[in-house]
Amino acid sequence: MSLAWSSRWVTLFVVFLLVVPAQAVARTFAPVSLKPGALNEVYAWDDQEFPVFQVELTRGSTVLALSSSLIWPHESPWKISVAFLAFDVLTKPGPARLRFLNAQGKELAKQEVEVTPRVLPVEHIALDRQMSTLRAVPDPRKDKEAQQIWRIYQTLNKTNLWATGRFELPVTGIPYSASFGDERVYDYSDGTTASDYHRGTDFAAPVGTPVYAPAAGLVVLAAERMLTGNTVVIEHAPGLYSDYFHLSKLEVKLGDRVKAGDLLGLSGKTGLVTGPHLHWELRYQGVPVDALDLVTEGLLDTERVNTLISSIERKRG
Numbered sequence: 001m002s003l004a005w006s007s008r009w010v011t012l013f014v015v016f017l018l019v020v021p022a023q024a025v026a027r028t029f030a031p032v033s034l035k036p037g038a039l040n041e042v043y044a045w046d047d048q049e050f051p052v053f054q055v056e057l058t059r060g061s062t063v064l065a066l067s068s069s070l071i072w073p074h075e076s077p078w079k080i081s082v083a084f085l086a087f088d089v090l091t092k093p094g095p096a097r098l099r100f101l102n103a104q105g106k107e108l109a110k111q112e113v114e115v116t117p118r119v120l121p122v123e124h125i126a127l128d129r130q131m132s133t134l135r136a137v138p139d140p141r142k143d144k145e146a147q148q149i150w151r152i153y154q155t156l157n158k159t160n161l162w163a164t165g166r167f168e169l170p171v172t173g174i175p176y177s178a179s180f181g182d183e184r185v186y187d188y189s190d191g192t193t194a195s196d197y198h199r200g201t202d203f204a205a206p207v208g209t210p211v212y213a214p215a216a217g218l219v220v221l222a223a224e225r226m227l228t229g230n231t232v233v234i235e236h237a238p239g240l241y242s243d244y245f246h247l248s249k250l251e252v253k254l255g256d257r258v259k260a261g262d263l264l265g266l267s268g269k270t271g272l273v274t275g276p277h278l279h280w281e282l283r284y285q286g287v288p289v290d291a292l293d294l295v296t297e298g299l300l301d302t303e304r305v306n307t308l309i310s311s312i313e314r315k316r317g
């Protein structure tokens, strides 16, 4: 092989190295057990660049959840991308498989995880004739409003990360009256029943109780609706929305930016209710998740995640 010929190959090889982007190092973390009806956070990190990834949770051939990462701007030695995994609260406990994929769908890492069991207490709710009609009888307005709120839940504005850290409760000093995930049997006035589960947390708030934003966000809905009464929906992060139902008065309007502690409205008993209360709900890509997790654990808690990553890096040596 002549020197000129081989040097041409060396040149080509060097050009190849320059052109083909370096494969992002897949340093990933996911908890070994994942909670149904919760905002499970999984991370990938690098000290060079933000790793872009998709994460897929499967059981057999069923995809339980599929999410894309978002870049999380924060003060940290690492460049951390995060994805939220939320799947239905009624998912049966047991083993499942988690896969991290790059933008081209190539597997970066995988791990076996356990879906934790959830205890779902059963609650009977007796509805009078008016409320039975409101819940059970089809109405085009209900359909239209359901489609509208579903469109909001499905909207993922990649750059709209308004809030991180711990959420506050939307009311102060008010006891809970129903938990997230409670199994519900509605007893209609004609003797028939319907089963469902509770998608939010209820507070036994008397009419007129101030309701505050639990964290920063953008008001994406402030309107009167048939089933949920006077309603506020806030976007907190890409795909993450909180809802406030049955209000007596709205104190914000569409497009308002809010910070934690801002007044959203006054609690009430509008829409489908059996008495005054505040219904607080959190959705990620449409999946209802337990809002109280964000009060106790917080959303993208920088300190918690940095401690976790530092301990993993130390173990790697």
Ligand SMILES: [Zn+2]
Residues within 6 Å of the ligand: 178, 198, 200, 201, 202, 278, 279, 280
């Ligand atoms: Zn409720």
